[in-house]
Amino acid sequence: METVGSGGRLDSGGLDRSRSSSKLVALLVFFPPACFRFSPQLSARVAEEMGVTLGEEVGYTIRFEDLTNSGTTMIKFLTDGVLLREMMDDPLLTKYSVVMVDEAHERSISTDILLGLLKKIQRRRPDLRLIISSATIEAKSMSAFFQTSKRRRALEGEELGPRMDPAILSVEGRGFHVQIHFVEEPVQDYVQAAVSTVLLIHDQEPMGDILVFLTGQDDIDAAIHLLNEEAQTNRKHSSGLILLPLYSGLPRAEQELVFSPTPRGKRKVVISTNIAETSLTLEGIVYLVDSGFSKQKFYNPISDIENLVVAPISKASARQRAGRAGRVRPGKCYRLYTEEYFSKEMSAEGIPEMQRSNLVSCVIQLKALGIDNILGFDWPASPSPEAMIRALEILYSLGILDDDAKLTSPAGFQVAEIPLEPMISKMILSSNELGCSEEILTIAAVLSVQSIWVYGRGVHRELDEAKLRFAAAEGDHVTFLNVYKGFLQSGKSSQWCHKNHVNYHAMKKVVEIREQLRRIAQRLGIVVKSCERDMQVVRKAVTAGFFANACRLEAFSHSGMYKTVRGSHEVYIHPSSVLFRVNPKWVVYHSLVSTDRQYMRNVISIDPSWLIEAAPHFYQHHGQNSFGK
DNA sequence: GAGCACTGC
Known part of the structure; x- marks a missing residue:
């Protein structure tokens, strides 16, 4: 925090308490994920040094915790994802007068999106002060990124006005030699x-x-x-x-x-x-x-x-x-x-992570912020056009973007509201019509954590036996419902988890995420209703989100080889799946892991006719024969 | 018949 105090350029900005009575003037300090664990402690330290109560003048917001008071908070610490969410409601960040981006050199997707957006909103808000803190090695490219706008604006003959360039701080840790x-x-x-x-x-x-x-x-x-x-x-x-x-x-x-x-x-x-x-x-x-x-x-x-x-x-x-x-x-x-x-x-x-990732979530966030020309967006590091086009294509097939690559209404806007992978969000929307949101919210929460099982060296057999107690013939997603039910019936007991090789911390997170999703679902007008024992509608809802991951078992294949419907890639059911060696004819998977083979993780059996129902445009060119019995 | 660097909403 020395950087804030020592700059000497913030004196009339966010720290002047006398102005906060008329308008909320906040200094917002944003931290990327790596610092997530520390932002509560950091804000506590700042509150202490200022002699104020944490949650009043100084506060923090992270995913499941908001310790701020909109009437009094002037300094707020938050994570990148939270700030992006805030910008969907308030794209110009009108509540804030100073934004400091720390650890910008880590170049996560969220940081890069934010830097691009901050550069953009500075045109509309010349009074907004930006402070970018980065390791020395990246400070130059950060500075260059923000400089280009000035040159371009001058070329375009735009009035340069009073806007100041962001302060780029490079603070090296004061270590020993x-x-x-x-x-x-x-x-x-x-x-x-x-x-x-x-x-x-x-x-x-x-x-x-x-x-x-x-x-x-x-x-x-x-x-x-x-x-x-x-x-x-x-x-x-x-x-x-x-x-x-x-x-x-x-x-x-x-x-x-x-x-x-x-x-x-x-x-x-x-x-x-x-x-x-x-x-x-x-x-x-x-x-x-x-x-x-x-x-x-x-x-x-x-x-x-x-x-x-x-x-x-x-x-x-x-x-x-x-x-x-x-x-x-x-x-x-x-x-x-x-x-x-x-x-x-x-x-x-x-x-930068942006150039190494699938971009569906990134594209949908920008669309929700009203950035239509994704390819022309001023990125700190441009993603490849191929990756962009692939993301647009997938979102189009999900019915989230329309022919003009704009968010559809209501589906596209609703998916953007849900803080999950778009395919999972689409699955939740579909569950509303199918009457199984109660079940699908649980599945969505489980798919959002790393693994609900405890895995480790030499315990494969015990884990397999534990899994058999919950295994469902339909596949892993339905198995998750059984585990969740068991966990609730045990009174969310850690002993129960231990006995069943279930990861207690993961299950607690599932409960937390599910609760957040339930609130969002209700806000979106989704009726949270159970389908009781009808697992067919659950499988249909999963298919509605994950039809692009459909695979068909190769006929005459005794090795369990599947081919993806979309690209004819050779894939196999992962040995950890309850459908391993069961090999239903048609499945959809949640994700692939690549080792010597491509393995499908989290697999559920489907009926191929559901694919055409879920995504007629996506599958029409495959014709009747692809789906033959 | 065997995988999971690290985060986040």
Whole structure:
């Protein structure tokens, strides 16, 4: 918060309390997802320093919590998604006089949309002050992005007026010096190299904790296994090491272990995914081992498939990782790649998420904000035209956009109101006519969390047995209804969850999301009604949202091979699905995961005639034969 | 017969 106080340019803006009586003058500080966990604490700290009550002059808003008072709040902390939602009702952000975007260099989809919108609304609101805070490495491109408008406006002969350029702040963390080491020769196996490096540090360096960046759970488990093996064969090397894995899928209690203080004479080794790069901060790290890789999402607009792949990180990421070693005293960073690779081949910045994603949600948000010319929108990083066109095509087929690529009424506007993937939102709208909203809201909430099951090493069999207790012949979606019912009947018991291999935290979130959806549904005039035991209407509603993911079992296929109706891609039912090996002739899936094969996750059996009912335009060219018995 | 980097509304 020093940046706010030290600028000296905000003196007549949002902090002048005397003006708040006549008009709400608010300084709004927005944080991207990575800082989500901290915004309540941050606002509490600011409230404390100002000597005011949290929720009055200073407050915060995150998805399920709004601790602000519209009459008195002058400084509000919020997340990117919340601000985008606010802009749908108030596109010019008239309630605010200053907007500060923090961590803009992270370049999430929401941040990029917001930067584009803020640049646009500055034309209409020259009095709005913008402060963009970004890491040094990205500050230049941020500044360039906002500068172009000025040049373009001058070219267009527009009066430049009193509008000031946004203040671009680059605030580097004040860390201690971190000494960087590179490997001499490229390494073949970064897991093995990371393990050797940890042992070398432990052998030769003074006490201090080690943080290792690998790519995912598999790598992390493998590294821990190797280190444990070493401990058994060579006690001297590894005695005193406390090995701690860290990734988001880890149960909460195990995650917390990384924050416990290191006992005297011991050395903590945290082996982590990217979660420790930005989302959470470990104190006391002195040595850092950087594999140079992370898992990143990539999107193929031709096949409409998002893939998670191991890819080299950027220089910006490498610097961020190194900085994690210098928080308490000077540290050392061991990079498992050569200096030449770093300087010559590593890209300066990562690819913005916008250019690596399916854009249906992004397009619908912009449409709801009244931005019609999506291709001409002034993006900080333009998405590919192919991805844009694919998104428009999908939204058109769902009946969310019309022939002129405008939101349809009411469906398009209603879908934009629902904070979920458009296909799930469409499913909810359809459930109204089919009379099964009660059930579909539950399914929508479950599909919005990562997984309601507890999965882990070596518990596949137990999980399978637990699933059988809830399994429904129709498929995974109906199975979710059984789990939800059981959870409610148990009185939302954590023991019940534990006994059934159900993730308690996920189920609590399901309840929370479902409640939010129920409120929105009622506002949209959806009658929240149950279809009781009629699961056919539930399957029809799922089909109405997910018809584009329809697949047909290949005739004479004993391997369970399906082909997508749309693109004839080869896909299989994932072994975790209740329909695995059941192989109904026709299914729709919620999402694909790609490993050696494309696996369908969350699958439900359907009747092909429902596809033509749900999306006549989408399927008419396939003709009668595609749907033959 | 086996997957899930990280977030958010």
